[in-house]
Amino acid sequence: APLRPRPRLPEMEQLALALLRKVGVRMLVIDELHNVLAGNSVNRREFLNLLRFLGNELRIPLVGVGTRDAYLAIRSDDQLENRFEPMMLPVWEANDDCCSLLASFAASLPLRRPSPIATLDMARYLLTRSEGTIGELAHLLMAAAIVAVESGEEAINHRTLSMAVYTGPSERRRQFERELM
Template sequence: MRDFAGGRSIPIVALGTKDAWLALRLDDQLENRFQPFLLSRWGDDSETGRLLASFETVIPLREPSGLGLPALRRLIVERSEGLIGEMHQLLSSATAHALMEGRERIEECDLMNCFFQAPSHRRQMMERELRA
């Protein structure tokens, strides 16, 4: 892109999964401006464990939760369907749930009982509503 006032180029980067790319394809002008590079979903592996450990450093709880350890990591990946934005939402909801229960760490019960719906569940609910 060109800034007409100053003549500078400003790069624009759009990140997302295959669904984000499909959304860009709906508009020919947008599709022609981006070189696609698909991102995979996060899996139940050590790389995701490091990501979750970094999330844990900014969660406002006094005790460590061990989010990157296998048991919680697996549950987080399953519930979020491997999408980083969904992981953020899940962890935010689980943090609130833990605090309401009087705990200063996230436990499995917080990940299971907090208010969070997986993206596929939300999509199914919307499709049902659209068919009605």
């Protein structure tokens, strides 16, 4: 049987536009926007043009989330740069908001026992190990949850956190740089 030809870019744009309109999207959030830099210049330009096209056609706000490289990718297109207002997200601090976040993490984990992680002491410990970013915090807690299940502990606590296989971002960078030498 003959293979169906790959749809062309204009067809895919129209399909995306129709689907976004059909579901009533009111804001388009693009996570990991920095990954656009991984493509070649033609693919980057097509993607940035698609963002501009969707923003124009749907008349909705575009929100890009990513590292410093996401900002650099948007800056490469003058029209898109005017549509994005750069904001730096601060790292988390050990406070009531952080304890609330930790309580949400604890409630979402499929463990049989409650995890006493929503305290200021635990928040300080977790933020130190994760360097204050939510993504790293999630990785650390998932690693501790795996230990909790495998050990039969069924809760995240100091013991399961100390046994968790997790390396923070600064240490990962140091390890990588040592390997380069």
